Amino acid sequence: MPYKKLEEYNIQVTDDVKNRYKSIIEELGEDTTRDGLLKTPERAAKAMLFLTQGYHQDPVEVLKSAMFKESYNEMVIVKDIELYSLCEHHMLPFFGKAHIAYIPNGNIVGLSKLPRVVDIFARRLQVQERLTEGVLDCINDTLKPQGVAVVIEAYHMCMMMRGVQKQNSVTTTSGFRGQFEKIETRNEFLKLIGK
Ligand SMILES: Nc1nc2c(ncn2[C@@H]2O[C@H](COP(=O)(O)OP(=O)(O)OP(=O)(O)O)[C@@H](O)[C@H]2O)c(=O)[nH]1
Ligand SMILES: [Zn+2]
Structure with a gap:
């Protein structure tokens, strides 16, 4: 598309x-x-x-449209990306923040493209786990960095307005590929996002 x-x-x-x-x-x-x-x-x-416009948008194209050759090979972090999605079980919103990091491997990507990728996956019927993995795999497979990490923290309206009616519980999901599978790299990222 x-x-x-x-x-x-x-x-x-x-x-x-x-x-x-x-x-x-x-x-x-x-x-x-x-x-x-x-x-x-x-x-x-x-x-x-x-x-749900994300069904008509291609996150791979978004990333490919702004990839630039650069030798920078330290961690790049975009944190506190606000997200709004719909849980696929009740079609009620879940919302919160995504934090993304990657370590380039010859290519960097336009920073705004990372929140755009989050939006494309978030604007579909989702579970938080699949949303996290979708963003993670898309960046990993397209940019082919040395490593990528995604953390998502979200409140689920289906647990707040109805059902168990818990107003303050936050769900955290995360995924790590490449260099971030190493504990020290992962910890550096988690420290830099304040976790
Ligand atoms: N793992 C996961 N579960 C989710 C997510 N969003 C909503 N859910 C859960 O999906 C489950 C659906 O369970 P069901 O028992 O079929 O639905 P229900 O009877 O409406 O459940 P209650 O919410 O407990 O009243 C609930 O436990 C929701 O909390 C998500 O992103 N990830
Ligand atoms: Zn739900």
């Missing part, structure tokens, strides 16, 4: 999706002809298409 910048993404809402949202709202007991709800099926459909 061709690489488009997120802001250029053209979202099409079909009447079919709109009508399905309308039926759901009516099933919930609401009146879809009242003023406030008239445009809600369309708005909801648009919002959901926005939140």
